[in-house]
Amino acid sequence: MLQNKGGIFLVSGKHRKTYARISKKAIRHNLQNEQARIGDECKLFAVVKADGYGHGAVEIAKIARDSGVSGFCVALLDEALELRKAGITEPILILGIVDVEFVPIIAAEDLSVTVSSLEWLKEAEQRLVQQTKALRIHLALDTGMGRIGFRTVSELTEAENYVTNSELIEFEGIFTHFATADEADETQFNRQLKQFNKLISCLSNKPQFVHAANSATALWHQQIPTNLIRYGIAMYGLNPSGTTLKAPISLEPAMELISELVHVKEIQPGDTVSYGATYEASDCEWVGTIPIGYADGWRRSLQGQTVLVDGQRCEIIGRVCMDQCMIRLPKEYPVGTTVVLVGKSGNDQVTMEELAEYLGTINYEIICGIALRVPRIYV
Numbered sequence: 001m002l003q004n005k006g007g008i009f010l011v012s013g014k015h016r017k018t019y020a021r022i023s024k025k026a027i028r029h030n031l032q033n034e035q036a037r038i039g040d041e042c043k044l045f046a047v048v049k050a051d052g053y054g055h056g057a058v059e060i061a062k063i064a065r066d067s068g069v070s071g072f073c074v075a076l077l078d079e080a081l082e083l084r085k086a087g088i089t090e091p092i093l094i095l096g097i098v099d100v101e102f103v104p105i106i107a108a109e110d111l112s113v114t115v116s117s118l119e120w121l122k123e124a125e126q127r128l129v130q131q132t133k134a135l136r137i138h139l140a141l142d143t144g145m146g147r148i149g150f151r152t153v154s155e156l157t158e159a160e161n162y163v164t165n166s167e168l169i170e171f172e173g174i175f176t177h178f179a180t181a182d183e184a185d186e187t188q189f190n191r192q193l194k195q196f197n198k199l200i201s202c203l204s205n206k207p208q209f210v211h212a213a214n215s216a217t218a219l220w221h222q223q224i225p226t227n228l229i230r231y232g233i234a235m236y237g238l239n240p241s242g243t244t245l246k247a248p249i250s251l252e253p254a255m256e257l258i259s260e261l262v263h264v265k266e267i268q269p270g271d272t273v274s275y276g277a278t279y280e281a282s283d284c285e286w287v288g289t290i291p292i293g294y295a296d297g298w299r300r301s302l303q304g305q306t307v308l309v310d311g312q313r314c315e316i317i318g319r320v321c322m323d324q325c326m327i328r329l330p331k332e333y334p335v336g337t338t339v340v341l342v343g344k345s346g347n348d349q350v351t352m353e354e355l356a357e358y359l360g361t362i363n364y365e366i367i368c369g370i371a372l373r374v375p376r377i378y379v
């Protein structure tokens, strides 16, 4: 029941009792566990791109900061600016390529940015002449991800020489990204690691940060030479491999997705439910309607998946609509009864992994897809 939650909805200014409940304790637990494991020489940067993987970037950044992280990673300049605007003064690394015309903003806001080509550096230099602050950069190395970054020793050497000779650019870091750190087969990982070590060994001077670990690399390849970890999915308590590899530390999922029954009725044999009339009752059945649909990120293909009412599994029957969906109840339940779409109820639990498997995707995509109109409530 949501009887205690009225205040929360008044505070958030939303008037529908469908929400994502985010546990601050879980975020803290996940960060502190990892920091204890990696020791003090290695810095933990919390990855809060994509609105903190759907958990709310600013809120998560504040919780992470209070848990002692050294900095943050985002994907876009706009995401970095959102954090600065909210008063986050810690280092922020932008992991994606930013259009070079915006380098004055990056420098002025004390952000660090990823660089993938010499041309970008040269253009940046020209745009920085009016600037009082240097531009902090991290060189990306493409060791086999095939996405962004310098690929060869000669490319890297040219870039290193360029930044070393520049007064306006500060060579703060260098990094790579692994494509298969979450897989049991380590062949590709080791190939990338070898290439990373080769490229790093060609540097005349190592920058402050040499890094290569996302969550999966941090969890399953702790031996790699790195002094900064870009900790994303595992901070949110989700396993980067889904269910393939067991995490060496406990991960506590931070997000639950909760709604309630807004309408309950009994239907007769032969009655149908939702668009396309794809569901037909074979018996007298109790049906509950939940105010969440695909416009909330509760995907249309979740028809057939189960949610929890009173600790019991209830199937989503008929097509998921834009704003609502229907479930089959084991008996009559009052309007206002809590429905747990993701999370624990009684002795049972629906996990993001379960949804991801049902939808043929990964847990990352589910959490990032929860729409903005679903309020995030921090407990």
Ligand SMILES: *Cc1c(COP(=O)(O)O)cnc(C)c1O
Binding pocket: 047, 049, 095, 177, 213, 214, 215, 216, 230, 231, 232, 233, 234, 240
């Ligand atoms: C998103 C991202 C991360 C974080 O990855 P997780 O798997 O969520 O830990 C780390 N590094 C780069 C370059 C990324 O793009």
